[in-house]
Amino acid sequence: MPTDAPETPGFEELGITGPVLKAIKDLGYETPSPIQAATIPTLLSGRDVVGMAQTGTGKTAAFALPVLERLDVSQKTPQALVLAPTRELALQVCEAFESYASKMKGVHVLPVYGGQGYGVQLSALRRGVHVIVGTPGRIMDHLAKGTLDLSQLQYLVLDEADEMLKMGFAEDVEQILAQTPEEKQVALFSATMPPQIRRLAQKYLREPEEISIKSKTATGTNITQRYLVVSYAQKVDALTRILEVENFDGMIVFVRTKNETETLAEKLRARGYSAAAINGDVPQVQRERSVNQLKASKLDILVATDVAARGLDVERISHVVNFDIPTDTESYVHRIGRTGRAGRTGDAISFITPRERYLLKAIEKATRQQPTQMQLPSMDDVNTTRLARFDDAITAALGDDGRIEKFRDIIAHYVRNHDVPEADVAAALAVVAQGDTPLLLDPADDALSKAVEYDNRPPRENSGRGDRRETREPRERRGRGDYTPYRIEVGRRHRVEPRQIVGALANEGGLGRDDFGAINIRPDFTVVELPANMDSSVLEKLKDTRISGRLIEIKPDRGPGARRNDGPRDGARGGFERRDERPRYDRDERPARGDRDEKPFRKPRHKA
Numbered sequence: 001m002p003t004d005a006p007e008t009p010g011f012e013e014l015g016i017t018g019p020v021l022k023a024i025k026d027l028g029y030e031t032p033s034p035i036q037a038a039t040i041p042t043l044l045s046g047r048d049v050v051g052m053a054q055t056g057t058g059k060t061a062a063f064a065l066p067v068l069e070r071l072d073v074s075q076k077t078p079q080a081l082v083l084a085p086t087r088e089l090a091l092q093v094c095e096a097f098e099s100y101a102s103k104m105k106g107v108h109v110l111p112v113y114g115g116q117g118y119g120v121q122l123s124a125l126r127r128g129v130h131v132i133v134g135t136p137g138r139i140m141d142h143l144a145k146g147t148l149d150l151s152q153l154q155y156l157v158l159d160e161a162d163e164m165l166k167m168g169f170a171e172d173v174e175q176i177l178a179q180t181p182e183e184k185q186v187a188l189f190s191a192t193m194p195p196q197i198r199r200l201a202q203k204y205l206r207e208p209e210e211i212s213i214k215s216k217t218a219t220g221t222n223i224t225q226r227y228l229v230v231s232y233a234q235k236v237d238a239l240t241r242i243l244e245v246e247n248f249d250g251m252i253v254f255v256r257t258k259n260e261t262e263t264l265a266e267k268l269r270a271r272g273y274s275a276a277a278i279n280g281d282v283p284q285v286q287r288e289r290s291v292n293q294l295k296a297s298k299l300d301i302l303v304a305t306d307v308a309a310r311g312l313d314v315e316r317i318s319h320v321v322n323f324d325i326p327t328d329t330e331s332y333v334h335r336i337g338r339t340g341r342a343g344r345t346g347d348a349i350s351f352i353t354p355r356e357r358y359l360l361k362a363i364e365k366a367t368r369q370q371p372t373q374m375q376l377p378s379m380d381d382v383n384t385t386r387l388a389r390f391d392d393a394i395t396a397a398l399g400d401d402g403r404i405e406k407f408r409d410i411i412a413h414y415v416r417n418h419d420v421p422e423a424d425v426a427a428a429l430a431v432v433a434q435g436d437t438p439l440l441l442d443p444a445d446d447a448l449s450k451a452v453e454y455d456n457r458p459p460r461e462n463s464g465r466g467d468r469r470e471t472r473e474p475r476e477r478r479g480r481g482d483y484t485p486y487r488i489e490v491g492r493r494h495r496v497e498p499r500q501i502v503g504a505l506a507n508e509g510g511l512g513r514d515d516f517g518a519i520n521i522r523p524d525f526t527v528v529e530l531p532a533n534m535d536s537s538v539l540e541k542l543k544d545t546r547i548s549g550r551l552i553e554i555k556p557d558r559g560p561g562a563r564r565n566d567g568p569r570d571g572a573r574g575g576f577e578r579r580d581e582r583p584r585y586d587r588d589e590r591p592a593r594g595d596r597d598e599k600p601f602r603k604p605r606h607k608a
Helices: 018-026 034-044 059-069 087-100 118-127 136-145 161-166 170-178 195-204 232-245 258-270 284-295 329-336 359-367 379-398 401-418 422-434 447-455 498-509 536-542 576-580
Strands: 049-052 080-083 109-112 131-134 155-158 185-190 209-212 223-229 250-254 275-278 301-304 317-322 346-352 483-488 519-521 526-531
Touching (some): 018 059, 018 087, 034 049, 034 185, 059 087, 080 170, 109 136, 131 136, 136 170, 161 170, 161 185, 161 195, 170 195, 185 195, 232 258, 232 379, 232 447, 258 301, 275 284, 284 301, 317 329, 329 346, 379 401, 401 422, 498 519
Parallel strands (some): 049 185, 080 131, 080 155, 109 131, 155 185, 275 301
Antiparallel strands (some): 483 526, 519 526
């Protein structure tokens, strides 16, 4: 390297040229991130890559830019395939490809995921697609139907490979790899490198260069981090009470799904707050309008998903609220980094359900700060704040001498004609101004504080049972707050595992890994906990879902009493059902297949 070369090479030095370079410059990309600087030259040279990098380190551009740099636009069959574990990530990667290709003519990028109609995907494939970004399940469906031609594939990317394996896509990924040309370039990205990923890399990659990037996730000390333990059912009321008491300027409230952005924004508007939703489905023009309104103080609250708020920098944002806490610490750091910009102070408040307490340690480790537990503001706190604001409003009105003088004559006229003291007239005017909503709340009727106090009880001691149950809600609350149980008609006899269930429901229904509670696999069926506030459209998307070739027929679970008449029991083996209850794992705590300490069941002699 020449001695006058810069210490950190620019994208030109890495080999990015022409329209791709112009596009990223227009997007504001100036200096490559460490993963981009290490990966782009290697991929441009044609070599396979195994990259270890967390979400948020810039790895999408690390593989997307080299692919676009070498794309042959005249070839209409797919040249690049990116496999992602979830539809959200697939859409995010697809958006990134389209942004980077904005200055190229005729480049077509297609997202392929469950839950979207086949018609749109088939039409696009017939017209010609250069890059496909998809989830393994739907890619497998297209390959099985013969609607996807990978014979001319040149580039294959496995994004978040460890997540794909956790969600039960190992077999699908291997089958897809087996149906691609032998002469192709493969890039595998993973946050961790478990043995399964290592074996996958050894089998399908040719002498890959291993690149490992450690992310720096510590946050600035100018951001105050607090958390409130609250069940899902109380979150909206808790947020409303915090908004009443907290002295905030502009705020971003992060939720997990696109549907929730619209729902929560609507609820906040109904309670008198100026709020708007931004998510991946909101048109760019509308997103920009909402952000500009926030900057201009015409809007106070944005309810957003991670993807929609990426790169958002608004000085007014004094508070970030994690309405739904992310399990990924990188996402947490990026979220709270929307406040406290350019040396200013900021506040981050996170809602944590009782079963999510375990995330606090990971947050503390990632941010190198210990979040402080906050108390829900009491009704007395709300009343004090309301009275202070009422006083401020009166003081401000008294400063407008011109208008005050006119109303003095009106009040004097009323007092003379009705013989009412001026103080009573003032009180009556306050009632008129306030309307039907009472100014002060009754502290004796504070059900919300009692519910939150219940949620904040210390975890029960479970001697001899390990720590796992400490993150779960008490049995009497399960299915009432965060989650509702649903029954699906596939069970142990059909040789299913939790990861297959999570993978199928996540991709067909658009759910995230955090949307799953306990999974109880029984001999003939499974009970899976899903969000209590789940939109009915999700069930509609899931009705045709198959797992292990069986239609799942998802429906709300009616409980053990109702199940007794649902079919034959395994009466010949009295202990079989009890034994089968053992694999009831909480989300994010389910051990990998090789780590479970359980005896295998004998295969039934009769056919299922």
